[in-house]
Amino acid sequence: MMFLIALANCKSPDNPAYQTTPYELIIPQEFPVMDIPADxxxxxxxxxxxxxxxxxxxxxxxxxxACATCHLQKxxxxxxxxxxxxxxxxxxxxxxxxGEVKGSLEDIMAFEVQDFFETDLANLNTxxxxxxxxxxxxxxxxxxxxxxxxxxxQFLRTLNSGNSKFDQVQRGEAEFTNEESQGLELFxxxxxxxxxxxxxxxxxxxxxxxxxxxxxxAAGYFEVTGxxxxxxxxxxxxxxxxxxxxxxxxxxxxATLEEVINFYSNGLQHSATVDPLMKQLxxxxxxxxxxxxxxxxxxxxxxxxxxxxxxxxxxxx
Numbered sequence: 001m002m003f004l005i006a007l008a009n010c011k012s013p014d015n016p017a018y019q020t021t022p023y024e025l026i027i028p029q030e031f032p033v034m035d036i037p038a039d040x041x042x043x044x045x046x047x048x049x050x051x052x053x054x055x056x057x058x059x060x061x062x063x064x065x066a067c068a069t070c071h072l073q074k075x076x077x078x079x080x081x082x083x084x085x086x087x088x089x090x091x092x093x094x095x096x097x098x099g100e101v102k103g104s105l106e107d108i109m110a111f112e113v114q115d116f117f118e119t120d121l122a123n124l125n126t127x128x129x130x131x132x133x134x135x136x137x138x139x140x141x142x143x144x145x146x147x148x149x150x151x152x153x154q155f156l157r158t159l160n161s162g163n164s165k166f167d168q169v170q171r172g173e174a175e176f177t178n179e180e181s182q183g184l185e186l187f188x189x190x191x192x193x194x195x196x197x198x199x200x201x202x203x204x205x206x207x208x209x210x211x212x213x214x215x216x217x218a219a220g221y222f223e224v225t226g227x228x229x230x231x232x233x234x235x236x237x238x239x240x241x242x243x244x245x246x247x248x249x250x251x252x253x254x255a256t257l258e259e260v261i262n263f264y265s266n267g268l269q270h271s272a273t274v275d276p277l278m279k280q281l282x283x284x285x286x287x288x289x290x291x292x293x294x295x296x297x298x299x300x301x302x303x304x305x306x307x308x309x310x311x312x313x314x315x316x317x
Contacts, residue, residue, distance in 0.1 A: 018139030028162025050155025183299025
């Protein structure tokens with residue numbers, strides 16, 4: 001079951017001829033309400049414009065790459081070496097591995113458009129199609145950064161994944177195998193010790209942790225805060241669709257989920273700022289058996305949502 005949110009038509013008092021069509025946003029049943037800014041309600045015109053921009057290299061200063069160049073639908077809108085997936089972003093507030101940006105989707109899109117792509121507005125304003133599309137979506141005669149960012153944010157708020165086998169089991173539509181059930185128990189108890197950073201509906205706490213990767217870790221979140229206690233911390237990525245988003249960790253050092261599980265089992269490294277949640281640090285890890293590793297892997301694979309990676313509404317068509 002999904003919840004539909006119909007967002008009201010937008011009509012500008014300054015431009016009574018400008019009227020948009022409300023977009024029915026699909027929210028998975030078990031997900032919380034999404035906080036959508038009052039000045040950027042989803043519309044059919046805005047979402048369609050955002051999708052077109054997402055796949056168009058016109059945003060890049062050199063027109064050499066698009067958002068979708070690095071964010072591939074078949075990989076849950078991620079890619080190697082360590083591109084964070086674009087999935088369920090409407091509930092996030094910390095962005096990028098080191099947390100360089102905080103705030104709404106509009107805030108991170110401002111970074112992407114103005115700092116990462118260095119978008120040349122003239123390319124859009126002189127384009128044969130975009131002035132009309134922006135007029136239809138936002139009632140504007142001149143394309144600016146804010147409306148580009150709003151359009152992208154609208155599209156990204158539709159990229160919601162909540163129909164994995166895990167979700168189907170929660171809704172009573174499927175059953176875990178014995179191995180998957182064992183993995184579930186490992187994941188959500190101290191034995192597997194995964195749930196501290198990867199609990200909640202989104203399988204991420206959206207926070208920053210030093211997970212004992214290195215005895216001499218990279219600076220990470222410290223580069224943003226300047227707080228020595230943040231040295232070596234990186235964002236906890238979502239584990240939804242995790243089998244599709246290899247390689248793993250902030251630097252892509254692990255090619256497979258098996259390598260990740262082996263690391264947490266017996267590869268933890270001491271450093272001054274390792275998170276206290278890494279309770280088995282002194283033992284080198286959680287010390288899983290071969291059977292337990294297989295069970296945990298089986299459970300992680302239940303977080304894959306095939307509908308999400310094949311949904312034509314998200315594809316470049």
